[in-house]
Amino acid sequence: MVSSSSARRPKARVQHHAAPTVDLSAVIMAATPDEPRVLTVRGQPHQLDGLPSGPLRSEHRTLEAGLRTWVAEQTQLTLGYVEQLYTFGDRDRAEADIQGGGHALSIAYLALVREARPAGLAHAAWQNWYGYLPWEDWRNGRPKALGVIEPALKAWARAGGKTLRQFREERIELTFGFESGTWTDERVLERYELLYEAGLVSEALRDAQKPVSSKVRLAPGQPMALDHRRILATAIGRLRGKIKYRPVIFELMPASFTLLDLQRTVEALSGVRLHKQNFRRLVEMQGLVEETGEITTETGGRPARLVRFRREVLIERPAPGVRLPRLR
Numbered sequence: 556m557v558s559s560s561s562a563r564r565p566k567a568r569v570q571h572h573a574a575p576t577v578d579l580s581a582v583i584m585a586a587t588p589d590e591p592r593v594l595t596v597r598g599q600p601h602q603l604d605g606l607p608s609g610p611l612r613s614e615h616r617t618l619e620a621g622l623r624t625w626v627a628e629q630t631q632l633t634l635g636y637v638e639q640l641y642t643f644g645d646r647d648r649a650e651a652d653i654q655g656g657g658h659a660l661s662i663a664y665l666a667l668v669r670e671a672r673p674a675g676l677a678h679a680a681w682q683n684w685y686g687y688l689p690w691e692d693w694r695n696g697r698p699k700a701l702g703v704i705e706p707a708l709k710a711w712a713r714a715g716g717k718t719l720r721q722f723r724e725e726r727i728e729l730t731f732g733f734e735s736g737t738w739t740d741e742r743v744l745e746r747y748e749l750l751y752e753a754g755l756v757s758e759a760l761r762d763a764q765k766p767v768s769s770k771v772r773l774a775p776g777q778p779m780a781l782d783h784r785r786i787l788a789t790a791i792g793r794l795r796g797k798i799k800y801r802p803v804i805f806e807l808m809p810a811s812f813t814l815l816d817l818q819r820t821v822e823a824l825s826g827v828r829l830h831k832q833n834f835r836r837l838v839e840m841q842g843l844v845e846e847t848g849e850i851t852t853e854t855g856g857r858p859a860r861l862v863r864f865r866r867e868v869l870i871e872r873p874a875p876g877v878r879l880p881r882l883r
């Protein structure tokens with residue numbers, strides 16, 4: 556039985572939106588002993604750097620097959636192992652929403668490679684990822700970028716009034732640790748998203764279709780196409796966590812290397828300086844490497860012993876990662 560009130564209720568207007576599109580993006584990472592790198596592409600000289608990406612098409616047998624196809628076309632790079640990173644589904648992640656196209660799903664993948672020279676149809680280049688997220692690099696002390704970010708975030712917190720101020724201040728402290736001096740290297744995405752919410756990165760203004768005011772000091776760092784800086788932040792946080800419990804660092808190292816090269820590569824990825832003696836002690840105690848019997852004189856100082864990853868450790872222990880004995 557239908558009540559008279561419900562019978563008189565007007566029918567809800569059904570909003571018809573275009574079906575979601577699916578975009579595949581690859582965060583391809585490499586590293587040298589001093590620089591963490593991400594592979595970027597740029598279709599035209601005036602465009603922003605972006606990640607190798609493209610839409611999922613009917614001819615792609617799987618998501619991963621589609622990703623590999625786009626990477627090969629844009630960079631001439633054949634990927635080895637890749638893992639799915641995250642799926643983003645915000646309506647404002649791409650131009651599709653601005654044009655009335657509805658949601659655009661972005662499925663991101665992470666790949667670690669030993670650096671190779673890309674030479675695809677689009678301009679492809681390895682870039683230092685701290686050029687996009689400079690506040691994440693603490694190797695030479697407190698990043699200069701925080702000198703802009705800290706007062707801007709605190710002003711944003713105050714602007715929220717009594718209702719939001721405490722909540723915002725707690726979030727700022729949790730992600731950046733300005734007062735406690737505590738820096739959690741894995742909170743890369745949380746820090747970027749907080750800056751986005753506060754309107755301190757150009758992507759936030761672009762997505763809101765607001766002009767950049769001369770009164771606003773944006774956080775330093777190069778913007779990226781679409782939401783690719785957000786995806787990059789997600790990948791860096793994931794990698795920083797993984798190197799502590801899985802030997803993924805060795806996927807970025809050459810067949811043989813010195814312990815100093817290994818330490819500097821870990822430092823480059825984590826963005827912090829490590830205690831040399833403690834780091835070597837941990838690596839040797841965990842049995843992560845073995846000597847090759849060779850030495851190198853390319854260090855610029857005394858000859859250094861060359862080591863290689865000892866693969867037996869994968870069977871011996873469930874979590875053979877590289878811990879981070881930081882300098883205080």
